[in-house]
Structure formats: structure tokens, C-alpha cells
Amino acid sequence: MDENHSHCFDASSFTDITDERQFYKVLFSFLSTVNRLNITRPIMFNTTVDNSSLIIMKGLESDSILIKSLNEVLQMGFEKAVDAYEEYLNGTVVKKYKMGKSKEIIDVINSNRRDNLNLLKEMEDLHSQGDGIRSAVAILASLIVNKHSLFLIDEPETFLHPPQARLLGKNIVALSKKKQCFISTHSIDFIKGVLEADSSRVKIIKIARSENENKFNLVDNGGVAEIANDKNLRYTNILDGLFYDQLVLCENESDCKFYSAILENLDLAIYQNTLFCAVGGKDQFKKVVPLLKKLNIQYSIIADIDLINNKDNLKQLVNSIEDDCYNQIDACHTKFIEVFEKGMNSQVKTQ
Known part of the structure; x- marks a missing residue:
């Protein structure tokens, strides 16, 4: 201070x-x-x-x-x-x-x-x-x-x-x-x-230690305050991500348990210092990502596959990660949706 x-x-x-x-x-x-x-x-x-x-x-x-x-x-x-x-x-x-x-x-x-x-x-x-x-x-x-x-x-x-x-x-x-x-x-x-x-x-500095080297990152106070004051995010464990190597965002708590169990079994050395966080639905991803960028928190997203069925939702999420990033996958995504709609029967698409 x-x-x-x-x-x-x-x-x-x-x-x-x-x-x-x-x-x-x-x-x-x-x-x-x-x-x-x-x-x-x-x-x-x-x-x-x-x-x-x-x-x-x-x-x-x-x-x-x-x-x-x-x-x-x-x-x-x-x-x-x-x-x-x-x-x-x-x-x-x-x-x-x-x-x-x-x-x-x-x-x-x-x-x-x-x-x-x-x-x-x-x-x-x-x-x-x-x-x-x-x-x-x-x-x-x-x-x-x-x-x-x-x-x-x-x-x-x-x-x-x-x-x-x-x-x-x-x-x-x-x-x-x-x-x-x-x-x-x-x-x-x-x-x-x-x-x-x-x-x-207040100035918050996050210190990350890798082997014998310390890295210092100035944390954005506004990002912390925004998460702490958001009625949908304040009761999540997102801010605890400041003290982990990386944060994995999932849609709900059951997804967090499922993926953390799998990934820790595959490579405990990597994922034991990873925090799995439920954000309360796929629509929340695009709100959380810019805040994590402000806080210099490394993150990954694991979403249900139906995220890619809605072009607007995927576009908003990808562009929240990087401006106009969706343009890089627009043609590929459009083609995928067309093939998916034509080639699958209704029962398979629902499942």
C-alpha cells in the first residue's frame, strides 16, 4: 500500500x-x-x-x-x-x-x-x-x-x-x-x-516462481473489484486463481469434478497446481475471460460441445480472448455447422 x-x-x-x-x-x-x-x-x-x-x-x-x-x-x-x-x-x-x-x-x-x-x-x-x-x-x-x-x-x-x-x-x-x-x-x-x-x-504484485527465477506481474485492481462485486461471480473461486499456476474454466461444478479427476490422473505434476472453476454456464465465459487477462491469470476453457452450434455465442467468446479472432475460424466454423446440420439425424444431434 x-x-x-x-x-x-x-x-x-x-x-x-x-x-x-x-x-x-x-x-x-x-x-x-x-x-x-x-x-x-x-x-x-x-x-x-x-x-x-x-x-x-x-x-x-x-x-x-x-x-x-x-x-x-x-x-x-x-x-x-x-x-x-x-x-x-x-x-x-x-x-x-x-x-x-x-x-x-x-x-x-x-x-x-x-x-x-x-x-x-x-x-x-x-x-x-x-x-x-x-x-x-x-x-x-x-x-x-x-x-x-x-x-x-x-x-x-x-x-x-x-x-x-x-x-x-x-x-x-x-x-x-x-x-x-x-x-x-x-x-x-x-x-x-x-x-x-x-x-x-493499493498495488497488487503477483510473484510467480519458476525454478530459481521470480516473475513479477502488476495485478489490475479494477479486475479484482469487478469480480468481487459481480453478483454471479463473487461466490465463485475465480479470484483464488491468483495463487495458482493456471485456471481451468468449466460451465458447472460437476464438469469441474469430472475434468479435474481425469486431468490429475493423466498428469498430477501439471494439474495439482491448477484451479478448476465453475462460472455458471457458457454465457459467462465471455465475461470472465477479459477479467482474467487483466489479472494476468493463465487460463483454459473446457466447454460443452454444444457451444460450437451457436455461431454468435462462439464468436463472442473467441473475440473476448482476442479482438477479431473469430475471423480466423469463421469460414471453417460455418462449414462445420452446415455439414453437421445436413449429415446428422435429430437424435444424434440431441445427444
Whole structure:
């Protein structure tokens, strides 16, 4: 996601830094799966303290606006809220997050300090909850508290259900204004959420790896949005084709099952990374093909043979693949239809 510009970093520029593992923290936030879970772990002051985690916790602890912003987005996705809590354990100070229902946490935040501590003590520890909510809290809290202008986020949808991944995408966009986020993802639900929030700020780059070579293709945001918003296509798995080597379009689900079983049996190495997608009838092919071209998705079409009986339908489909392409087969197709009509009896033509 880009506010108004983009940056490119060369890792070799850090080689002269004494401790590049620490130096990167000054420039940007790197939120890997492991880093995110570390952020939500208790901080024990008798051990080495992770400064980045402590900064986030202190920010949420001291600024009511920041904790309110975090809990508003957590309420939307999880119907939960968090607050920072401090206790003494075996002679050392331990700081951690407590989690509860939104109203309970709001009551805690609004109470006096002594009541606050007593109420929080009885609530669940965030670090003992599922990795999904822990990861989401870490991402959202980092965007809210950290002053960095650049965030690298690795697969933010990890551990989340599809609706939560979609909402997380929306919230990341909302919280990253005037910031840049470079995000790797394998979730079309997350991508949909990002585009729904503000597609003008988003560039999607599909990376295809072949042996030791990476190929980069810029994906058309409008094509994704058009499929996601089309009442006939939004419930298909077409957009999942972004994560496959190729897409095979069929008319219905039974065709998908039939042809995928045959082709995977013939050559599993090729077709195990192929997505079979039902488009809901042959009339949909001509609508889907231009969108797949915009998205740089490799595709094939398997249609019922009766597609070739209707000249107009075949012409529209072939021309959707390439302008005026039908002219190349017009004479041959016309001749075929003539021979077919004359040479076959009605029962054979029906079958």
C-alpha cells in the first residue's frame, strides 16, 4: 500500500552497520509471524526486554486515544478488547495484556487505578489465547503506536478465519494512512478487504516462481473489484486463481469434478497446481475471460460441445480472448455447422 510514493531498499546497504538486526528497527517495523506473537507475550523485567514490544505496550498504557483506537477495531473483528496490566511475580515486575469483552474493558479503563488492577487481574491473559487474535492485536497495535512510516507484514491472515482476514485488511488500510505497508499474503479474503477499504492506495504484485527465477506481474485492481462485486461471480473461486499456476474454466461444478479427476490422473505434476472453476454456464465465459487477462491469470476453457452450434455465442467468446479472432475460424466454423446440420439425424444431434 502506497500513500503517494514507493521506496526500494537494498539489503546490502546495511552490511556496514555494527548490528543490523537492531538498526532495521530504527527504520521500519518488520511484523513476521514470530515477531507478532512475541509482541503479545508477557514482558519480564528480570530478563532481556524487547524494546519494540515495550514501546507498544507503554504507548497503549499511557495514551487513552491509542488504546481506544485499538479496541474499536478489535471489537469489529473479535468482539473483544484489551488493556495493559502489571503484576509482581516471584520478585519481578511482569507486564502483559489482559483481554475481555469490550464493555468490561471499557469499564476497567474508566475505573480508578486500584479498581482497575483488581478487575484486570480476573480477566484472561491475551498470551494464552489463540494465535489469530494475538497476531491481529500485534499488527493493529504496531500500526497505531509505532511512528515508523514503513511496515513489512508477512502473511497477516495467518491463523484467522476468512471474514476476520477480510476485516483485518480493511483495518490495516484505515490505520496506515501516511504510512507504507509492504504485505505478503496468500489470502484472497485479505486482498478483498484491502481493496474495499481504499483500492486507490493499493498495488497488487503477483510473484510467480519458476525454478530459481521470480516473475513479477502488476495485478489490475479494477479486475479484482469487478469480480468481487459481480453478483454471479463473487461466490465463485475465480479470484483464488491468483495463487495458482493456471485456471481451468468449466460451465458447472460437476464438469469441474469430472475434468479435474481425469486431468490429475493423466498428469498430477501439471494439474495439482491448477484451479478448476465453475462460472455458471457458457454465457459467462465471455465475461470472465477479459477479467482474467487483466489479472494476468493463465487460463483454459473446457466447454460443452454444444457451444460450437451457436455461431454468435462462439464468436463472442473467441473475440473476448482476442479482438477479431473469430475471423480466423469463421469460414471453417460455418462449414462445420452446415455439414453437421445436413449429415446428422435429430437424435444424434440431441445427444
